[in-house]
Amino acid sequence: MTELKGERSDGGSGTVGERSDGGSGTVGERSDGGSGTVGERSDGGSGTGLGRELGVAVLGMGTVGTEVVRILRDNADDLAARVGAPLAIRGIAVRDLAKDRGVDPALLTTDAEALVARDDVDIVVEVMGGIEPTRTVMLRALDAGKSVVTANKALLAEYTGELADASRRARADLYFEAAVAGAIPVIRPLQQSLAGDSVQLVAGIVNGTTNFILSAMAENGDDYEVALKEATRLGYAEADPTADVEGYDAAAKAAILASIAFHTRVKAADVYREGITGVSSADIASAKAFDCTIKLLAICERIIDGAGQPRVSARVYPALVPLKHPLASVDGAYNAVFVEAENAGRLMFYGQGAGGAPTASAVLGDLVMAARNKVHYGRGPLDSAYANLPIAQIGEVQTRYYVAMHVLDRPGVLSTVANEFSSRDVSISTVRQQTDHSEVGARLVILTHHAPDAALSATVEALNKLDVVTSVSSVLRLEGTNE
Amino acid sequence: MTELKGERSDGGSGTVGERSDGGSGTVGERSDGGSGTVGERSDGGSGTGLGRELGVAVLGMGTVGTEVVRILRDNADDLAARVGAPLAIRGIAVRDLAKDRGVDPALLTTDAEALVARDDVDIVVEVMGGIEPTRTVMLRALDAGKSVVTANKALLAEYTGELADASRRARADLYFEAAVAGAIPVIRPLQQSLAGDSVQLVAGIVNGTTNFILSAMAENGDDYEVALKEATRLGYAEADPTADVEGYDAAAKAAILASIAFHTRVKAADVYREGITGVSSADIASAKAFDCTIKLLAICERIIDGAGQPRVSARVYPALVPLKHPLASVDGAYNAVFVEAENAGRLMFYGQGAGGAPTASAVLGDLVMAARNKVHYGRGPLDSAYANLPIAQIGEVQTRYYVAMHVLDRPGVLSTVANEFSSRDVSISTVRQQTDHSEVGARLVILTHHAPDAALSATVEALNKLDVVTSVSSVLRLEGTNE
Numbered sequence: 001m002t003e004l005k006g007e008r009s010d011g012g013s014g015t016v017g018e019r020s021d022g023g024s025g026t027v028g029e030r031s032d033g034g035s036g037t038v039g040e041r042s043d044g045g046s047g048t049g050l051g052r053e054l055g056v057a058v059l060g061m062g063t064v065g066t067e068v069v070r071i072l073r074d075n076a077d078d079l080a081a082r083v084g085a086p087l088a089i090r091g092i093a094v095r096d097l098a099k100d101r102g103v104d105p106a107l108l109t110t111d112a113e114a115l116v117a118r119d120d121v122d123i124v125v126e127v128m129g130g131i132e133p134t135r136t137v138m139l140r141a142l143d144a145g146k147s148v149v150t151a152n153k154a155l156l157a158e159y160t161g162e163l164a165d166a167s168r169r170a171r172a173d174l175y176f177e178a179a180v181a182g183a184i185p186v187i188r189p190l191q192q193s194l195a196g197d198s199v200q201l202v203a204g205i206v207n208g209t210t211n212f213i214l215s216a217m218a219e220n221g222d223d224y225e226v227a228l229k230e231a232t233r234l235g236y237a238e239a240d241p242t243a244d245v246e247g248y249d250a251a252a253k254a255a256i257l258a259s260i261a262f263h264t265r266v267k268a269a270d271v272y273r274e275g276i277t278g279v280s281s282a283d284i285a286s287a288k289a290f291d292c293t294i295k296l297l298a299i300c301e302r303i304i305d306g307a308g309q310p311r312v313s314a315r316v317y318p319a320l321v322p323l324k325h326p327l328a329s330v331d332g333a334y335n336a337v338f339v340e341a342e343n344a345g346r347l348m349f350y351g352q353g354a355g356g357a358p359t360a361s362a363v364l365g366d367l368v369m370a371a372r373n374k375v376h377y378g379r380g381p382l383d384s385a386y387a388n389l390p391i392a393q394i395g396e397v398q399t400r401y402y403v404a405m406h407v408l409d410r411p412g413v414l415s416t417v418a419n420e421f422s423s424r425d426v427s428i429s430t431v432r433q434q435t436d437h438s439e440v441g442a443r444l445v446i447l448t449h450h451a452p453d454a455a456l457s458a459t460v461e462a463l464n465k466l467d468v469v470t471s472v473s474s475v476l477r478l479e480g481t482n483e
Numbered sequence: 484m485t486e487l488k489g490e491r492s493d494g495g496s497g498t499v500g501e502r503s504d505g506g507s508g509t510v511g512e513r514s515d516g517g518s519g520t521v522g523e524r525s526d527g528g529s530g531t532g533l534g535r536e537l538g539v540a541v542l543g544m545g546t547v548g549t550e551v552v553r554i555l556r557d558n559a560d561d562l563a564a565r566v567g568a569p570l571a572i573r574g575i576a577v578r579d580l581a582k583d584r585g586v587d588p589a590l591l592t593t594d595a596e597a598l599v600a601r602d603d604v605d606i607v608v609e610v611m612g613g614i615e616p617t618r619t620v621m622l623r624a625l626d627a628g629k630s631v632v633t634a635n636k637a638l639l640a641e642y643t644g645e646l647a648d649a650s651r652r653a654r655a656d657l658y659f660e661a662a663v664a665g666a667i668p669v670i671r672p673l674q675q676s677l678a679g680d681s682v683q684l685v686a687g688i689v690n691g692t693t694n695f696i697l698s699a700m701a702e703n704g705d706d707y708e709v710a711l712k713e714a715t716r717l718g719y720a721e722a723d724p725t726a727d728v729e730g731y732d733a734a735a736k737a738a739i740l741a742s743i744a745f746h747t748r749v750k751a752a753d754v755y756r757e758g759i760t761g762v763s764s765a766d767i768a769s770a771k772a773f774d775c776t777i778k779l780l781a782i783c784e785r786i787i788d789g790a791g792q793p794r795v796s797a798r799v800y801p802a803l804v805p806l807k808h809p810l811a812s813v814d815g816a817y818n819a820v821f822v823e824a825e826n827a828g829r830l831m832f833y834g835q836g837a838g839g840a841p842t843a844s845a846v847l848g849d850l851v852m853a854a855r856n857k858v859h860y861g862r863g864p865l866d867s868a869y870a871n872l873p874i875a876q877i878g879e880v881q882t883r884y885y886v887a888m889h890v891l892d893r894p895g896v897l898s899t900v901a902n903e904f905s906s907r908d909v910s911i912s913t914v915r916q917q918t919d920h921s922e923v924g925a926r927l928v929i930l931t932h933h934a935p936d937a938a939l940s941a942t943v944e945a946l947n948k949l950d951v952v953t954s955v956s957s958v959l960r961l962e963g964t965n966e
Binding site for chain 2: 067071075078079081082177183184185188189192193194195196197198263326329341342343344345346347348349350351352357358360361362363364365366367368369372373376377378379380382384386387
């Protein structure tokens with residue numbers, strides 16, 4: 001059945017560059033179309049006739065890579081039937097050859113670049129992480145016409161443009177569903193399902209470590225440090241938790257989500273970022289009193305600037321979320337992405353955002369798609385950055401605020417404090433005053449209506465200068481309300 | 484920039500049939516590749532250079548069709564940039580030409596078949612509904628190489644195989660995200676994101692009418708008839724609500740979901756079906772007492788038969804769902820689809836499952852994808868039915884049960900009743916007995932552990948023959964627990 005066995009030219013890098021050119025050599029076209037036909041016949045029928053084997057290079061064999069290799073082996077028959085051709089691992093790039101990984105040692109190599117360049121490699125699965133040499137290896141792979149599936153959010157948040165351009169030039173696919181929210185389909189829905197809609201807002205709980213910590217704080221009344229220690233003990237936080245708790249991981253994901261949702265290239269550096277280390281158990285308790293919980297949110301929003309023009313705001317920070325909002329009940333290591341679009345309305349995608357098997361599931365979904373495209377001469381999603389909207393500064397973003405402060409317990413304090421808000425057009429929604437046992441004074445918590453971030457910042461600066469204010473202990477946003 | 488203006492051969496039906504053949508004419512290949520190049524250049528750059536206009540035929544101008552036409556007009560520039568070519572409506576097939584629809588009357592036609600056959604139509608959007616002549620028109624369109632986007636669940640639940648075969652033969656795309664759960668991406672995640680995983684369970688709230696009615700019953704304590712009347716008044720139920728309340732609509736969606744999730748062709752007739760007309764306010768109250776709510780579920784499950792072989796169970800019925808299950812809080816006209824897969828774990832997709840704009844959003848997403856494929860010579864998802872699993876009968880499905888009955892209020896009744904369960908190996912989990920004010924007797928409600936449906940049916944039959952049982956008033960399943 002596979003008349004073209006061993007003759008397919010599209011696995012080699014030589015003709016790939018030409019295929020993206022409309023007037024390219026007829027030979028390349030013909031051999032491609034031919035292999036497509038083999039797949040056609042196999043997929044529609046009994047599943048017995050398959051196309052020529054496709055070669056897969058796996059870069060990295062950590063938690064995710066190990067699961068990818070396991071699933072490729074355990075589910076080989078199903079995967080072959082779904083692709084229309086068997087998938088064969090040609091090699092696995094690792095750092096340490098000596099470590100026993102339960103795979104044929106002949107597959108292991110430390111030379112990722114040589115592995116992806118092999119003629120019998122059609123698709124590269126990148127789960128090694130890091131910026132370099134990963135970026136160079138991926139570009140080499142794409143330039144050589146190999147499709148790439150990656151889970152590397154940090155790399156994508158910085159170099160999506162470069163990688164997308166390389167993939168387009170070579171007519172090779174670039175898939176990265178696993179880079180954001182693990183097993184939860186969110187890239188594909190934004191990129192494809194909502195391709196005919198106008199996305200207004202993407203708000204995600206996209207970091208399992210911080211969600212575990214904040215959930216534990218809310219559930220047990222733990223302080224941040226206690227909850228972090230528990231997260232580390234259970235393996236939800238790394239030894240150095242900075243990337244998670246300071247919001248860098250979420251910011252990279254926000255950049256990727258914003259880029260897709262708004263057809264604009266957004267990089268991690270464009271994302272305003274605050275971590276959760278400053279969130280206190282007192283904040284969580286106050287949030288509860290306002291019927292809210294606190295979540296680290298990655299928010300991508302289309303806002304209208306002073307001149308009436310659309311801009312993209314991408315920001316990551318801990319925020320109060322009303323308990324009745326769908327995101328409020330996403331607890332523990334679960335992730336969820338909430339989307340508002342002009343016509344679709346409100347959508348939410350929920351599931352496991354991390355872990356070896358869930359992330360590998362997303363990688364395998366992309367791998368099957370990339371492989372099907374090789375068999376059927378299909379085409380994966382294309383980078384779309386035509387809108388090229390300007391990035392909004394945090395100062396022009398409007399949200400509601402939660403401001404907690406310690407004040408002197410004397411008459412007229414509330415009036416003095418309230419004046420600092422109103423004089424900057426920041427309208428107060430709710431005030432709660434509690435006797436503060438730790439100091440001689442009171443704890444004042446204020447919720448505002450929507451106001452520009454710049455006005456709020458100026459207000460906080462002024463509050464800190466007031467004699468009656470001992471300290472502003474916390475400034476958080478309130479998201480998910482329309483008031 | 485568009486050197487090939489008016490010369491593209493892939494819009495016409497003549498060469499399309501040949502393109503799926505690998506050894507096809509070079510002319511077709513070349514002209515396709517050329518138009519692809521135009522799109523390539525336009526999409527990556529400033530968005531100013533677009534490929535040749537693509538023609539769209541819209542079949543039907545009801546609630547969804549009207550929104551599709553509106554969005555095509557209002558968002559024309561964005562859609563063109565995303566596709567890489569402008570989309571132009573060539574015609575709209577309607578039944579009544581006289582009705583004012585706010586569009587250029589010259590676009591309207593009653594001849595859908597002639598419309599889809601036009602050389603300048605590349606993509607057909609089918610939102611007219613019904614089985615015939617819709618099926619014939621869609622097959623004509625696909626045979627002529629036109630890609631088809633449809634929201635027609637009833638047609639797909641019966642004829643997916645035939646339509647998919649036609650689309651494969653002609654290398655034309657067949658998209659149908661809008662057919663299940665409106666704006667919620669669920670077809671694409673199952674078909675693509677989970678393509679490398681093994682789906683175990685899909686459990687969906689996929690009918691807004693019944694979910695509105697059951698939510699109203701749970702919230703207000705209303706009887707079914709009262710809640711139905713309110714749903715009709717608010718436009719959530721049609722004048723003849725049979726298709727919704729008897730579960731036919733959900734069964735068609737279950738067939739589509741099961742087909743995709745399990746790579747097996749499942750038709751509506753394969754789906755076991757019960758509606759919600761028998762659900763009483765007493766059932767809802769009893770469910771609450773068990774910390775449950777009642778939802779109409781479309782369940783697609785991979786089960787293992789007595790011989791250890793996998794089978795597909797597809798079933799629709801009202802079921803008790805624990806309040807802590809993510810599906811329990813999906814209220815009103817919202818829809819949600821819960822998925823369990825071997826590696827991805829538990830996922831849920833939530834959003835608006837019906838309505839003009841949300842459904843049109845899903846249609847437009849598919850339309851942009853189909854159009855991009857025309858520009859970039861891509862390929863949409865392919866029907867996959869290789870697994871061809873046998874369909875399980877309802878009798879072999881194991882669930883937990885809720886059985887409510889009226890019994891005589893005399894000693895020994897519970898023991899007699901319990902014996903009928905235990906003698907058929909149906910293990911009882913919880914019993915609640917209430918004095919029944921409406922009759923001389925008591926209301927007995929029993930929750931069982933997991934048991935085969937056949938054993939439960941036999942038990943209920945035996946209960947009905949007991950002198951001490953006045954009547955078995957309700958038999959419902961309990962889903963979403965692992966006990």
